Amino acid sequence: MKFYFPDSQDLVSPAYDFLRDEYPAHRVRQRDDRYAHEVLADAPYHGILVSKSIVDGSIKGAGKYSGAQRARLYRMGVHRFFRLPRGVETLGDNGAFNYIDEPVPPVTATETLDFYEECGFDAGVSTDHVIFGYEPDATEKSADPEWVERRKLTLRLAEDFISLTNDRRTRVQPVGAAQGWSPKSFADSVKALQEMGYGRIALGGMVPLRTDQILACLAQISTILVPGTELHLLGINRIDAMDRFSELGVTSFDSTSAFRQAFMDDRKNYHTSERAYVAIRVPQVDGNPTLKRAILAGSVSQRDALTAEREALKALRAFDGTPAGRQGCLDALGAYEVVCQGKKSYLDAYAETLEAAPWRVCPCSICQEHGVEVAIFRGTERNKRRGFHNLSVLRQQMGQLVHSRAAGTSLADANT
Numbered sequence: 001m002k003f004y005f006p007d008s009q010d011l012v013s014p015a016y017d018f019l020r021d022e023y024p025a026h027r028v029r030q031r032d033d034r035y036a037h038e039v040l041a042d043a044p045y046h047g048i049l050v051s052k053s054i055v056d057g058s059i060k061g062a063g064k065y066s067g068a069q070r071a072r073l074y075r076m077g078v079h080r081f082f083r084l085p086r087g088v089e090t091l092g093d094n095g096a097f098n099y100i101d102e103p104v105p106p107v108t109a110t111e112t113l114d115f116y117e118e119c120g121f122d123a124g125v126s127t128d129h130v131i132f133g134y135e136p137d138a139t140e141k142s143a144d145p146e147w148v149e150r151r152k153l154t155l156r157l158a159e160d161f162i163s164l165t166n167d168r169r170t171r172v173q174p175v176g177a178a179q180g181w182s183p184k185s186f187a188d189s190v191k192a193l194q195e196m197g198y199g200r201i202a203l204g205g206m207v208p209l210r211t212d213q214i215l216a217c218l219a220q221i222s223t224i225l226v227p228g229t230e231l232h233l234l235g236i237n238r239i240d241a242m243d244r245f246s247e248l249g250v251t252s253f254d255s256t257s258a259f260r261q262a263f264m265d266d267r268k269n270y271h272t273s274e275r276a277y278v279a280i281r282v283p284q285v286d287g288n289p290t291l292k293r294a295i296l297a298g299s300v301s302q303r304d305a306l307t308a309e310r311e312a313l314k315a316l317r318a319f320d321g322t323p324a325g326r327q328g329c330l331d332a333l334g335a336y337e338v339v340c341q342g343k344k345s346y347l348d349a350y351a352e353t354l355e356a357a358p359w360r361v362c363p364c365s366i367c368q369e370h371g372v373e374v375a376i377f378r379g380t381e382r383n384k385r386r387g388f389h390n391l392s393v394l395r396q397q398m399g400q401l402v403h404s405r406a407a408g409t410s411l412a413d414a415n416t
């Protein structure tokens with residue numbers, strides 16, 4: 001089982017000063033900042049997935065790339081742009097979620113393949129149009145006509161795409177996109193794609209589905225799956241079900257969730273292979289809108305706020321793993337919570353995080369270097385590093401999958 005990390009230009013500054021919360025004076029982002037595969041000892045993924053709409057922009061506006069970054073990606077090619085270690089693969093797609101509301105995709109199969117070829121991707125997904133709904137019993141006749149049209153359109157575009165790759169004798173491996181609203185419609189799409197000549201197929205639009213619904217689709221697909229056809233799950237990370245997915249033909253997936261939970265989730269911020277912990281919130285006084293308003297309104301003194309923030313950080317950095325040290329942290333965090341006037345308290349969850357103190361034993365190079373800072377929810381440098389740490393935990397979990405081991409495709413192998 002292979003894991004691809006969807007790129008969103010998430011980098012960290014290796015020279016960031018955690019004590020002063022300052023960037024180095026002469027930092028040049030693209031030159032100095034580092035991707036997850038550069039700050040962890042081993043790349044935490046087998047490949048990266050880059051969406052055309054993130055690079056080139058889409059209907060909804062500009063992408064995540066500046067004009068200069070975009071030009072560099074096209075000029076240098078995807079492997080050099082990302083400074084990828086040998087063995088880390090690249091997969092392109094259109095980022096169909098960015099044009100989900102449009103009647104038809106705003107890109108052609110030609111433009112899609114142009115993007116993959118110019119950037120030098122190893123593989124690329126055919127142009128698709130997401131069906132955002134699941135009705136297991138709906139037939140071609142009873143399903144929403146728009147879904148039926150989107151599935152047909154996706155197959156037509158896949159046909160255009162593979163014939164273009166043949167005409168151009170491209171080095172980009174074509175990956176056919178399958179859409180559907182039910183096990184049967186997905187299986188029909190996969191069957192059609194196999195007949196067109198695709199040996200690798202990406203299943204789209206499954207993000208909102210429950211695991212049992214995904215399994216139902218995979219079970220149906222497995223009845224028509226030609227031996228050797230590889231299935232990729234777009235945007236899906238259900239580690240508990242990965243072994244079952246694998247049994248049904250899935251060979252790869254991509255997902256940002258392990259990374260994003262570090263700073264988007266209310267509770268599951270710091271992952272370990274057993275469970276997830278809350279990260280300890282110590283927001284910057286001048287970066288916290290509620291606190292700023294309270295200071296401006298005169299209900300909180302700025303000096304008190306800065307003192308409470310400093311004391312919280314001091315206690316965490318001094319934390320030695322003892323019960324007394326833990327209580328000292330909780331007292332300081334509690335005092336800062338009062339100042340911040342948040343709607344709820346996280347102190348009970350902090351007690352669990354501190355009791356486990358997983359960063360003290362995590363072998364990843366980020367926890368080894370930064371220790372407790374990785375567990376502090378504060379600013380992009382700590383939060384993204386925690387996301388990278390989570391990716392390394394996912395990598396470890398994948399190495400423990402039965403199928404991954406049996407197939408000899410564990411990440412440890414890929415990184416050697």
Ligand SMILES: [Zn+2]
Pocket residue numbers: 359362363364365366367368389392
């Ligand atoms: Zn770690």
